[in-house]
Amino acid sequence: EEKYEDYKTSAEEKYHVSNRVSIYIGSLEETQKLEVLKVSDVEFMIVNEEDNQDKLASWLEVPGEGTFVVDLKAGEYIVDNERAHVLVRVPYPELTNVKIDYKNVDKILFKHRIMNKSYRVGEELARQQLSEAEVLFRKEFLSNQTFFLNARKSAGKTIETLIRQLNPEIPELTVDVEFY
Numbered sequence: 001e002e003k004y005e006d007y008k009t010s011a012e013e014k015y016h017v018s019n020r021v022s023i024y025i026g027s028l029e030e031t032q033k034l035e036v037l038k039v040s041d042v043e044f045m046i047v048n049e050e051d052n053q054d055k056l057a058s059w060l061e062v063p064g065e066g067t068f069v070v071d072l073k074a075g076e077y078i079v080d081n082e083r084a085h086v087l088v089r090v091p092y093p094e095l096t097n098v099k100i101d102y103k104n105v106d107k108i109l110f111k112h113r114i115m116n117k118s119y120r121v122g123e124e125l126a127r128q129q130l131s132e133a134e135v136l137f138r139k140e141f142l143s144n145q146t147f148f149l150n151a152r153k154s155a156g157k158t159i160e161t162l163i164r165q166l167n168p169e170i171p172e173l174t175v176d177v178e179f180y
Helices: 002-015 026-030 119-143 145-166
Strands: 033-047 056-071 076-080 085-090 094-100 106-112 174-179
Touching (some): 033 145, 085 145, 094 119, 145 174
16 A cells, blocks of 8 residues: 555656646736726806906806726736736826816806906806816815725726636636735
């Protein structure tokens, strides 16, 4: 029995068969910015007649949006082929591309008591309101913890799904996503 066990152990060492996998993440590293969440909001910008020297009243409904993205080029990708494991470390999602949807800005009220002012005065007031709305959108999107948490959760799921799609032949693949 001892001889049998020795031969068996020797044969196992010499002719051991194992399945080796090679995990592919190449195209993921080439993607610069991954959009993970689009957010939108509406601001009502109200200026009453008594709020300005030109005695103009202007009420605007201003829709806006922003996009949270993850910079995949700045990420670290640690691939362990032996254990079929990928660790991805990427920066936290950041807010980009905050903009006003100018096509859908709605003029709720715009009036002037005397109506002898030039269009320039009204246009300046509207531009000022739109500029203030854009600042409010940025503040709201950055200060809303729910947006940030949803962007992070979406980024993790999206990156994991992309890696799994690039490696369909490895069903036991483990993917961990960390943010720094």
